[in-house]
Amino acid sequence: MSAFAGFVRKEVYHILRDKQTLWILLLMPLVQVLLFGYAVRTDVRDIRLALVDPAPGVASRALTQRFATSPRFQLIDVYRSPLPLDEAFRSGVVRQAVVLPADLDRALLGHAPVSVQLVSDASDPNTGSIMQAYATSILRRWHDERTGGNPGMRVALATRLRYNPTLESVNVFVPGLIAFVLTIISAMMTAISITREKETGTMEMLLVSPLRPWAIVAGKVAPYVLLGFLNVLLVLAAARLVFQMPLRGSVVLLLAECLLYILTSLALGMVISSRARTQRTAMIAALAGLLMPTLMLSGFIFPIDSMPEPLRLVSNIVPARWFLLIVRGIMVKGAGFAALWGETAVLAGITLLLLAVGARRLSVRLD
Amino acid sequence: MRVILFLMRKEFLQVFRDRATVFQIFFIPIVQLLVLSHAATFDIKRTALAVIDADRSTMSMELMRRMEGGGRFEVVLVQSTAAGIEDALLTRRANAVLGIPRGFAADIARRSPVTLQLQLNAEEGAAVGIVLAAAQAVVADFARSAGPTGPVTARVVPGVPLDIRTQGWFNPSRNYKHYMVPALLVSLTTIMGLLLTAQNIAREKELGTLEQLNVTPITKGQFITGKLLPFWLLSLLIFGIGLVVGKLAFDIPLRGSVPLVFLAAAVYLVVALGIGLWISTFTRTQQQTMFVAFFVMLVYLLMSGLFTPVDAMPRWAQWAAEANPVKHFVFIMRAVLVRGAGLETVAGPLIGLALGGAAVLGLAVRQYSKQTT
């Protein structure tokens, strides 16, 4: 037992002495929380809009006012003809344009439809749709005001946004961020660390010592468990203190699930390191096999419901996917274990499977 | 000059000799590009909808039919009370709940205004906007077809309908992949290039071969060029292959000048790899290097407008993003490939990148010392 303790101590020294890594280990989650909370947003604001008004009149001026004063839009210019639009859109100066007809005032009095063109930069279809919706609602309101009424049944839709009514990006991203940070620290760094011993030949020495193979791995891995946990606490603290992110469920449950996921990440790291021979291989394997799936396939940024069927199936084996549901459930929705036992079971199952695979490959052989 | 050729030759030998390395450097990013591009979309396919139908009339059935008819919703649960709805939302059995009040059909017949209740699971944030828009569209449609409000008397001014013709430029098919594939390509190329460069140098440091080189008469400039050039070429190659794959597999738009994009990529990669090199000048082990490099890169990628629009960032972040080479390259890529912009539009960012490259290289040369202190 004291050999093991001594080994863990050496590993801790390694990490503590490595000031650079330590700084980043503690800094990284904080920086990311701040970035995600403040900078990385998906809301659409300050839409750069241009109006094409060939025959300005009272009505078109009223519309121009509406767009100019709307907080969602940034009126760039009012053109007389649609000619400048091409270049304006191409260079990105303008992202949306409203083209009014030349006989707007007359049309508003007559009985013919008022035909307005709404051009949106749809390079990003998502933003394009949202911009379109915003502009459409302004246009409709303007039109209602001009013509005194909306023909048609007044059916109102009272909307209630549940769990995250203000659409705080923190609430959306923080759970994924925890998974992401843990994947880097507990999985990637562990994999690289173990592979490092293999590559430099010190693994040989360790294997010949009285330490059993499992003890070697456990010792290598222990500091990263601590670091991972520390990071989780940092992220949660930052999210709560700086952004007032809610924590509606049980803190104990949350931390317990985080521990489970840390174990999952470690198991992943172990599996990678058991097959990688050099540190570079471990790094690339961790990137391609862990980080990218965690980033792209877990529901962190892109909703799983949007993915095509085959990818949705694949996402089922990405542990982060389940962890995200759990953390979001606990923090944002206030769910208890009763609602989340299914996801927890899946995560636990994946972990056991990975541990079994990793342990088996950790033989006394060196390749 | 000759010395640089010798240095480059060694790097290429080391990379291409090992089949595993070639696999890792080329195959893996391309496979990731192919697979992950399909994941990068916000296009919600079908939202699971629960309906609390207190009216249970043909009118409410009609409404439900229309909700499903648009293809955006799938009715998974119909009840007359709200019992168990909370649970359904909690367990994600349903992600939207439509509440049809009692007297719905009667109100419609009487032409008096009616209010429906809609609850949406907003845990995924902005994505809910699309679902909301879809629901609003169905309801508005339903309202229009149900006829005008109010008693049908002469007092009602029918009004002039508004016809909004919408056009989506640059991506008429609304294909999200056209937007994301180039973004993914940039990320993957950057990740591979930067990490490989940094890790490579760190490895030589660890093994001691770097010390051996330090004792030779090669200059700092020769060393840095000899290290950067091979990886720069490799990264450019990956980028090129990625573009071809993007075109063949996803039909990404190539509206502008492709050579211009390559020029931008070439300049950009000098900056990106230069940063990797600069990082390796102050780290000691591979593990450290990979960690630092990875972190730096992550920040750059997140703040670059690749995944979330720069326009959505607060002012200070937008300012900071000006110092981000990835942001400029992404702008150039999207402007040229998707919008077909020309040199005039991208000249600014391009020059910015060139200056950045010069600065980073200068920094690296200064920082790289054959000596330890």
Next chain:
Amino acid sequence: MTPIAIEARELTRKFGDFTAVNAISFQVAQGEVFGFLGANGAGKTTAIRMLTGLLQPTAGSATVAGHDVVHEPEQVRRRIGYMSQRFSLYDDLTVRENITFYGGIYGLSTRDIVERMDALLARIGLEHARNELVGRIPLGWKQQLAFSVALLHEPAVLFLDEPTSGVDPITRRRFWEMMYETAAGGTAMLVTTHYLEEAEYCDRLSIMVEGAIAAMGTPSEVRRAFGADTLDDVFLRLTRPGAVA
């Protein structure tokens, strides 16, 4: 070429408060094999790093191959060779590729490289391994190869840091024969070693203790100065705690 290949004058290196090398002075002549001995941590590696331009001295100066290490490091590097403890040949390149690479780095013409490579491989008997990956070659061969590669550009001075660690006695002897041959050609060599029997092979030697030179001279001079039968005894006497006045 001056007859003095290496000259250190009060060469000193401090790391904060700790003095790793304390004002050492010595000379190595052309064609001389100079042994640089000392316990671990005595300052040998630090001294060598200063002489090869890898570390700046805190005080003092040194001239190697006729150039000042502080003011003309690049000229120094052109005229010295270095064989480090870790060999520093690329394991994932073949013998031929390694030789070609280092030859090119030192500015040798392709013809020179080819000629010298052939001669080198013939001399150490590795022609059959020309296209073998260095990583696969046994340790003894690798060490001789590293030595030869360090001499490829015909340096005036060769620094060797623990060149024979981990090698069997027979190979070690052959290695020293190679060194004598090279020295006879005029190359000065500064060798650090732990093996005190090897110290006997040197023309002159110095023993460093806690950063300073505690003994210097030919092996027999040093033995006589300390009234000891073997260098081993001298060494033990010097490195026993409190032994240095």
